[in-house]
Amino acid sequence: MDYSELKKIFQELKRTSPKEDLTAHIIFTEDSFTKEYPLLSRTYRVSSNNNGYWTGLISRSIFAYCLDVTSDQGVRLDWYMEEEGNPGGWKVEDCYILEQMRDAAAIPALSQTEQDDGTVCYFFGDTTIRVRESREDGTLRLEPVAGDQAACGEWADLPIDRVYGYCTLLERHLNKGK
DSSP: OOOOHHHHHHHHHHHHTTOOEEEEEEEOOGGGGGSSOOOGGGGGEEEEEGGGGGGTTTTTOEEEEEESSSEEEEGGGGGBBBBGGGGOOBOOOEEEEEEGGGGGGGGGGOOEEEEESOEEEEETTEEEEEEEEEEETTTTEEEEEEEEEETTTTEEOOOOOOHHHHHHEEEEEEEETO
C-alpha cells in the first residue's frame, strides 16, 4: 500500500477506536539516502499511536524504529519523510500493516518445533517462521532467522522484513498477559 492509504487507515482508527492500535512497516526507497542501505536499514516499524495520526493534536510527531537495530531507534519520521512535507526527504517505497499480513489471524492456533540447531519453528496457517528465542526480564524475544509461505501449492521464502513483522506479532501473542 502507499503511505497516504496507511496514514488514512491509522487516522480513521484513532478517530473511531482510540484505544486500539495497529503496527506497520514503512520501507523507504534506496535513493532516499546518500549511501546504499540494505532492506532492514530502510524499514521502520511504526505504531498508529503516534501524534501524527491523531486529529486535533498540535504535535504531528511520528516516531519509528528501524528494523536494523544498529540504526535509528525512536527516530522522528515526520522530520525526514517527503510524504510528511519535507521536499527531497525520504520517499516511501512500500508499507503494510502487520496485523493485516497473510496468516496473521492464524497465530493463536500456532504450533512450534525446536530444531537441532537451537532455533524454533513456528507454524500458523500457511506460514512458517524460524527464530532464535531468548528471554529478557521474563519476556520472550524472537530473533528472526527465516520464513516462508505456501502459495499456489509451492513454498516461497519471505522477505526478511516480513519475517520481522511476524516475529512482532508472535511476541505479542506469546507474551500476552505478562
